[in-house]
Amino acid sequence: MNIHFIAIGGSAMHNLALALHHKGYKVTGSDDTIFEPSKSRLSKHNLLPETFGWFPERITNSLDAVILGMHAKADNPELLKAKELGLKIYSYPEFLYEQSKQKTRVVIGGSHGKTTITAMILHVMNYHDKEVDYMVGAQLEGFDTMVHLTEENDFIVLEGDEYLSSPIDRRPKFHLYKPNIALLSGIAWDHINVFPTFENYVEQFKIFADSMSRGGILVYNEEDPTVKQVAEEATAPTRKHAYTTAAYSVENGKTLLETPEGPMPIEIFGAHNLNNLAGAKWICQHMGVDEDEFYEAISTFKGASKRLEKITENNNAVVYKDYAHSPSKVSATTKAVKNQYPDRKLVACLELHTYSSLNAEFLDQYEGALDAADKAIVFYSPDAVQIKQLDEVKAEQINEAFKRDDLVIFTNPADFKTYLYAQDFKDSVLLLMSSGNYGGLDFNELKSVI
Structure with a gap:
């Protein structure tokens, strides 16, 4: 073609x-x-x-x-x-569906966790030499591209994004895949420029659940009340399987996953990631991977790119970079790092970078999101607010939204960098959360000053 x-x-x-x-x-x-x-x-x-x-x-x-x-x-x-x-003009998801009409389509949906869950599934399949087609939203270790398409593979694993399909197709991408097997990880209001109310946003997940192919299987996180309601009301799936966060413990900064064979050390950490793992296990089992095979493979999973990615560690400090930007992701990531390193000072830096996070009407969703941090810093660029043609956001509004009196706020990249480099990081964890780069912060240079 x-x-x-x-x-x-x-x-x-x-x-x-x-x-x-x-x-x-x-x-x-x-x-x-x-x-x-x-x-x-x-x-x-x-x-x-x-x-x-x-x-x-x-x-x-x-x-x-x-x-x-x-x-x-x-x-x-x-x-x-x-x-x-x-x-013939296709949107990206339309063409993926055309390429996979004869395959078993496995679609991972949710406001958060979908990239990590998709990456976990692909890691397990790759570990056991099980060939599948895929599309995932992050570059993965051991994979050349984020998209792989063949004629012969039976399964295709698709990360189900709820954002729009194309400039001339305003349907969410995941409405077009018609999954045979689907997962819903969590629902937390996002993309408010497209979905102006929470109810309107939730409706997209209801449509997704009801777009499943006849005889499909829906796996869902029953710890999320909105997901639970959407899943229980869905009529298209023939079978439904609920999951909850996998049992685990943390000892000396190492997470141990509870398995039938006893505690097993794993590379990832945080309650949200153990919740993702439980969902990935269900999907892998539906794709023909036994539970013990799953545990063997997942023990070597180090995470998806930019998802709690360790960028440096020395005797003084550990530094993580994470894509978290929505309120639920920021809260989950901050808590995960604090729980993993309870005896260290946690310095959390959040960049408000997306349309939703810079919208004054959305800011109050961040209340308490940084409470787990010992020191909380927010950076945003007034220029980015103007580029997105949003109303001016003032530091006082951000302070009020996060409900944290000691919040440190920066709007100038140079001032933020100077402040960050001047910190004493002895016995600390630095967590950098952003879908951007704080106005040009050099992460490699940062490694040398920690």
């Missing part, structure tokens, strides 16, 4: 382009800008556009399909040309 990508440089899009290239498809693409690592990875396989920009003349009847990325606009010149020619 001859496939053209409009906005090929995106994290998800370039991985799909690489997967189709490896599958033997002819792949071309356009974008107005492409950043690393997408740029180098596309260049390595001669898929990087020679010139950045949109070129409608590249859209011809020789194309079998066009895949449209979220970065493109609805009036994109190449998109308009594709419509004019009557070409």
